[in-house]
Amino acid sequence: HYASNSGDVAGQPVDFTSAAESGVKSVVHIKIKKAGKTITAPVWDPFADFFGGGGQQRMQQYKQPDIEGGGSGVIISNDGYIITNNHVVAGADEVLVTINTRNTFTAKVIGTDPQTDLAVIKVEAKNLPAITFGNSDEVKLGQWVLAVGFPLNLDATVTAGIVSAKGRSIGINQRQSNRAVESFIQTDAAINPGNSGGALVNTQGQLVGINSAIASPTGTYAGYGYAVPANLARKVADDIIKFGDVRRGYLGAALADLDRITEKEAEELGVSKTDYNNGVGVYVSDVVKGSGAASAGLKKGDMILAINGVPTNSSAVLIEQVARYHPGDKVQVDYSRSGKAGKIHVELKDQKSTEQLTAVQGGGAQALGALLKPLTKQEAGTLGVDGGLSVVEVGKGELASTGVKPGFVILSVNDQAVKSMAELKSALNGAQGMVQLSGTYPGNRGQYFFSFPYSGDSRSSVE
Incomplete structure (x- = not known):
């Protein structure tokens, strides 16, 4: 992601101290609170058999406990604008920001962009140490980078690693949007829960990415972290600050x-x-x-x-x-x-005038009234499966009747494994009236089954 320079490439003499110092000053600790919801649920009265009423149910209200969470953010302007991840602040009723001087402010969410998993918040403060943006297009494989954030509820922490890949798509943003934009910088700098929204900087201390995700079977660091390129993050932040939302062009x-x-x-x-x-x-x-x-x-x-x-x-x-x-x-x-x-x-045109997804990776096709795409090897590995078809968008057609949502991964059709559009067509060609899909939602345990009558027309258009 990021501006390369002499000393940036692993193997050359390099000093991290200046970059670490400037990065720590510009990265903030974010804590959020979501108020617990009040729910109404039936309660069985065991004493009703003794005192009359026949053991009938009665309704009672419960207040769920408040939810607390946190992450990191990066100061991008002296007057208090901060960029972070959407998943850090989404749905928060209260957002608190602690800066490097240990002063704490209440922050306002200015806008969010689920497609890139980015958000902008603001605190009322002046003369804050804003980070300097680097050019993420100039990043090179093997280039040294530092991850700065507040992992595992620790104070500001800096880890070092190299850029190990560029242009990575791991499917994680599809949990938030069926038009996800993913082209991550992959790094082996240690990134853990709490690092989300923090900075990935080069050895000059310039921002080259916003740390967003990790690939891990345990939920903690297992070798690879992912950051949104700084050039994209800057455009998203500028749009949110100027317009309140992101105005994105589409090829069609x-x-x-x-x-x-x-x-x-x-x-x-x-x-x-x-x-x-x-x-x-x-x-x-x-x-x-x-x-x-x-x-x-x-x-x-x-x-x-x-x-x-x-x-x-x-x-x-x-x-x-x-x-x-x-x-x-x-x-x-x-x-x-x-x-x-x-x-x-x-x-480029806007989303409303572009009636179809900008892109569907892996030979996307219209089938069952939906846009589908084969899982990448990395996505399949994350789910622990050999392959499958991810539901990108659901329109009118057979699949819509099941209640399947975007993000669902189809693993089999009528007990026949499907990992490609060709295998899906083969399975549907053998269908006799009823079709049963089995699959899963990323991030959720367990397998789901859906059945529906199949007419044999797999070309329903998406609206």
Whole structure:
């Protein structure tokens, strides 16, 4: 994520002290409280048999205990604006912020963006030590970075590691939004619960990411942490401060990562053998009529190679690049059509005028009245399964009748494992009247089963 410089690459002499000192000054401790809800529940009266009433139930009100939580945040302006994660402050009735001087302030939530899991809060204070933003596009693999935050209810803590991957999508933001934007910086700097919303800085102390998630079977540090790139975080924060919400441009194209689909599926999608064998770029599997992509001349079968000169080797990177721009902005799209390179300029439109998802990774297709995508290997590993199909969006059709929500992962259809669109179609072709799906929701234990009558039409459109 982040501005590289001499001494930033692991193996070279490097001094972390200055970066750690400036990072600690700009990172805050956030504590939140959610008031317990009052619920009404039936209570069985065991004495009613003795004193009359026949042991009838009566209704009684209970107040659930308050919920307390916390995380970290980063001061981005001298007058009190702070960026953090949406999941840190979502639903909070009270937000308290403690800065490096140990002064505590009540904060106001200015706005949130579940798609990126970011939020902006504000405290009434002056002359705060705002962090300096770095350029997350210049980050290099192997570059030293520091994670700064308040893990495990400890005081400000600094850990060091390297950037171990870029453009990672792990599916975690789909819990909050069916239009998740994920292109994380992956680092092996230790990140634990409480680090969420804290800073990932380079050796100059510049912000290169907002720490957001970890990959762990236990819920604590297990080797890999993930941060939202600073360039995207800055755009989101600027929008929230200026408009109160995030105004995000959309291409209006469905996309497929070629490394996540088989050669047979690529052939079904219409990918040329030349482009499939090259394996560079992101395949356009569909273009929405009237969208910016369609108006500019982008076509089904094109391979998008770069957005404004930034290489797009995965749909996660492409989505993140587009998400930095507003409706009405024009972006240059470098593409390949049957092996021939070209350039076009696309005017992005807003979400309401883009009637389909910007991108569906892994050869997304309309099926059962829903948009589905195959799990990545990393997503499957996190769930402890061999593979499956994630429900990205539910429209009109058979699946809607079951109550399935976006984020649900289909693991089998009529006891037949499904890990790709081809396997789903095969399972549905053998269906006789009724279909039973089994699967799970990320973050929830247990398996869910849904049954519905199947008409044989798997092309219901999503609205």
